[in-house]
Amino acid sequence: MKPNCASSSSGSADQLHPDWKPRRTVFRPELVRSSSPGSATVSARPGSLLFWWRRLAPLAALIALLLPGVLQGASVTVSDAVVNLASSAGGAKNYTFTDATSGQSVTVALTLTSFSSDPAAVLSLLDGNSRVGVGNPNVGGDGNLIVYGEGVNFAASLVSASAGVNAGSVTFRVQGLGLRAVSGTAPLYWQSSATASNAFTLTGETVNTLDAAGASLNGSSYAGQLGFSVNDGSDAQLSDAGTIAGLGLVLNVSFTTNGVVTAPLITSWFTAYSGKYARIYTSDTTKNAGTAATVWTNGTTSQALPVYSGVQEISSSINWVYIRSSGLGSHTMGPWYLDAQHQQLFPNFPTNQKVYYRLPRTPSVPGTKTANNGGAIGYFVDGVAMFNSWDAYYWNGSAEVQSMGNGTGYWNRDAYVNEGQSFDGNNAHQAGGQHHYHANPPALRFLLGDHVDFNSTTKVYSESTAAPTKHSPILGWVADGYPIYGPYGYANAADANSGVRRMISGYVLRNGQSNTVNLASTGRTTLPQWAVRLYQVTASQAGPTVSPQYPLGRYMEDN
Numbered sequence: 001m002k003p004n005c006a007s008s009s010s011g012s013a014d015q016l017h018p019d020w021k022p023r024r025t026v027f028r029p030e031l032v033r034s035s036s037p038g039s040a041t042v043s044a045r046p047g048s049l050l051f052w053w054r055r056l057a058p059l060a061a062l063i064a065l066l067l068p069g070v071l072q073g074a075s076v077t078v079s080d081a082v083v084n085l086a087s088s089a090g091g092a093k094n095y096t097f098t099d100a101t102s103g104q105s106v107t108v109a110l111t112l113t114s115f116s117s118d119p120a121a122v123l124s125l126l127d128g129n130s131r132v133g134v135g136n137p138n139v140g141g142d143g144n145l146i147v148y149g150e151g152v153n154f155a156a157s158l159v160s161a162s163a164g165v166n167a168g169s170v171t172f173r174v175q176g177l178g179l180r181a182v183s184g185t186a187p188l189y190w191q192s193s194a195t196a197s198n199a200f201t202l203t204g205e206t207v208n209t210l211d212a213a214g215a216s217l218n219g220s221s222y223a224g225q226l227g228f229s230v231n232d233g234s235d236a237q238l239s240d241a242g243t244i245a246g247l248g249l250v251l252n253v254s255f256t257t258n259g260v261v262t263a264p265l266i267t268s269w270f271t272a273y274s275g276k277y278a279r280i281y282t283s284d285t286t287k288n289a290g291t292a293a294t295v296w297t298n299g300t301t302s303q304a305l306p307v308y309s310g311v312q313e314i315s316s317s318i319n320w321v322y323i324r325s326s327g328l329g330s331h332t333m334g335p336w337y338l339d340a341q342h343q344q345l346f347p348n349f350p351t352n353q354k355v356y357y358r359l360p361r362t363p364s365v366p367g368t369k370t371a372n373n374g375g376a377i378g379y380f381v382d383g384v385a386m387f388n389s390w391d392a393y394y395w396n397g398s399a400e401v402q403s404m405g406n407g408t409g410y411w412n413r414d415a416y417v418n419e420g421q422s423f424d425g426n427n428a429h430q431a432g433g434q435h436h437y438h439a440n441p442p443a444l445r446f447l448l449g450d451h452v453d454f455n456s457t458t459k460v461y462s463e464s465t466a467a468p469t470k471h472s473p474i475l476g477w478v479a480d481g482y483p484i485y486g487p488y489g490y491a492n493a494a495d496a497n498s499g500v501r502r503m504i505s506g507y508v509l510r511n512g513q514s515n516t517v518n519l520a521s522t523g524r525t526t527l528p529q530w531a532v533r534l535y536q537v538t539a540s541q542a543g544p545t546v547s548p549q550y551p552l553g554r555y556m557e558d559n
Contacts, residue, residue: 074099075254076106079247081240082178085112086123086132094159094497097253104257106170107159107496108217115227116150123152130246131180132238145182145235151227152238154192158217159497161255169256171214172222177238178248180205184234192224199229205242207250214254264483265321265361268474269311270330270382270447278309278328280349281335284342287459292332300347301433307352311383320358325383327353327435329426331443332459336429340421351433355383363481371534376436378484380476382444384428385436386484389556391415395543410527410535411543411555415439418554425461440487441475448473451488468500507559511552519558520546531557 076097085093091112098105114123114134124133124144134152135144146152154174161167173194181202190198193215200208215222228234240248279292286292294306313324328350336346357379374392376385393400395411415438422429426443428436437444442461446452450472451464472488492498510528512518517526524543532539543557544550552558 072102072257074257077252080249081246082132082238082248083125083129083240102257104162104164106161106165106253106255108172109157109159111155113153115153130241147235148228148231154224156222164257166256168218170217171254172217173211173214173252174224175252176207176209176250178207178240178243180237180239182235184232186228186230186232186234189229190226193222202236205239207243264474266316268381269314271311273330274310274312276309277306280333283335287335296349298349301349301351303351319361321361322358325355327355329384330382334424336422336424338422346422348430350430350435353434359477360481378476378478385434386476387436387438389414391419410541411557414556509553509559520552527557
């Protein structure tokens with residue numbers, strides 16, 4: 001937003017009661033109790049949700065402290081293609097079993113290997129990667145079928161269990177395996193840590209039951225072996241081809257839990273500094289000196305009294321999570337300038353926004369999408385407003401004009417590119433007094449322990465040059481109830497043990513690379529597909545020619 005732009009609230013935001021003032025909040029796992037310094041508990045109207053929340057929360061906490069955890073049984077089944085396991089590095093893969101009721105989970109490492117009298121025999125993917133055999137890839141022989149003297153071994157061990165899982169209760173079994181009878185009628189044998197002996201004759205191509213019960217993973221590993229018990233020329237293959245959805249491997253884990261995982265929409269809010277006053281650097285001079293202010297004015301906006309930073313209260317109902325926040329960052333904010341040379345101060349300083357905001361506990365993707373307007377589209381976990389990527393200007397066909405929303409044209413300016421000189425070190429500034437982030441907030445990420453370094457001398461945040469070692473935390477929540485996180489995630493999003501790397505955005509500059517058109521050559525004559533869907537127009541919408549005045553990247557639609 002430009003300095004003189006008014007901001008509007010999100011459709012999910014409720015107006016704060018006018019007499020609300022920032023109060024220190026004491027956050028404990030078992031209750032939320034609010035008080036101002038030297039005063040009694042914050043009052044609330046009898047009959048209101050807040051009134052009952054504050055009276056029932058301590059009682060619920062007392063009950064939780066006095067009563068032992070109630071153990072709940074969980075049995076979770078996971079299916080996979082057997083070729084996926086066989087083709088994984090070393091035939092090893094981690095599987096996570098999450099109980100839908102409690103939210104608790106267990107991760108088990110499973111390995112599939114072959115055995116054979118031929119030491120060069122390996123697992124072989126066959127028939128368009130729909131079946132698995134055992135054979136020497138350099139010898140024709142049995143055609144990579146499983147014959148007498150050959151077979152497969154399974155090995156499993158417990159990798160991790162969430163905090164509410166009784167680790168000693170975890171059991172594992174290979175519940176079923178897809179098999180194909182190629183020829184012969186000799187029975188197969190199955191022996192495992194869970195099954196002493198299970199001989200069965202194959203018929204057709206289907207999933208066969210292996211373990212009827214599980215084996216404990218408490219301090220021990222699981223082992224299982226499958227092969228032919230009689231040498232009559234029979235042969236077989238592991239198979240996904242004859243199974244529902246092509247999943248020939250069925251695994252099961254059972255465990256007990258002592259409670260329900262609290263939803264991250266409640267637990268992810270950053271409250272470590274909620275009892276500290278918000279602070280700003282008013283200029284480069286005060287920043288270099290390390291002199292932060294808790295009250296401030298610049299003639300346009302002012303904060304006459306100290307105010308606590310960030311989230312001050314979290315409460316919830318069946319359908320909603322509510323937060324109260326001053327809207328001011330937990331790090332030292334500022335300074336802000338209008339120019340890259342830092343000669344002209346930005347006219348707006350942040351002020352207490354007295355935020356009262358709600359988010360849905362069960363988000364869903366709507367069939368009909370609605371474009372958001374200016375102002376907060378959600379909140380970061382430190383209670384600071386989240387603005388979208390547009391600034392307040394768009395191309396109207398002949399010039400850039402200002403709009404209080406996202407513009408009514410089809411080429412809307414990118415705030416990070418066009419307003420970045422007015423951002424502080426956390427990519428933030430304010431519309432009026434509403435402090436907000438438009439982009440990656442490194443100061444917040446530093447407080448959350450993400451991959452960011454802070455130089456205490458220069459007061460500069462920077463991306464760490466060391467290799468990332470952990471997934472980035474949740475950074476914020478959008479009004480529809482979905483989280484924002486990044487920039488680091490798992491190399492394989494479904495596998496927490498696949499390593500960590502920087503995530504790759506689906507939005508790329510249309511400069512001729514990554515199979516995009518080059519707008520510098522073609523001109524801004526077409527919109528990207530995301531914009532076509534959003535604006536519900538044809539792609540043929542002209543914008544200004546790429547030039548030094550209108551460089552590539554100036555508009556959101558350049559991506």
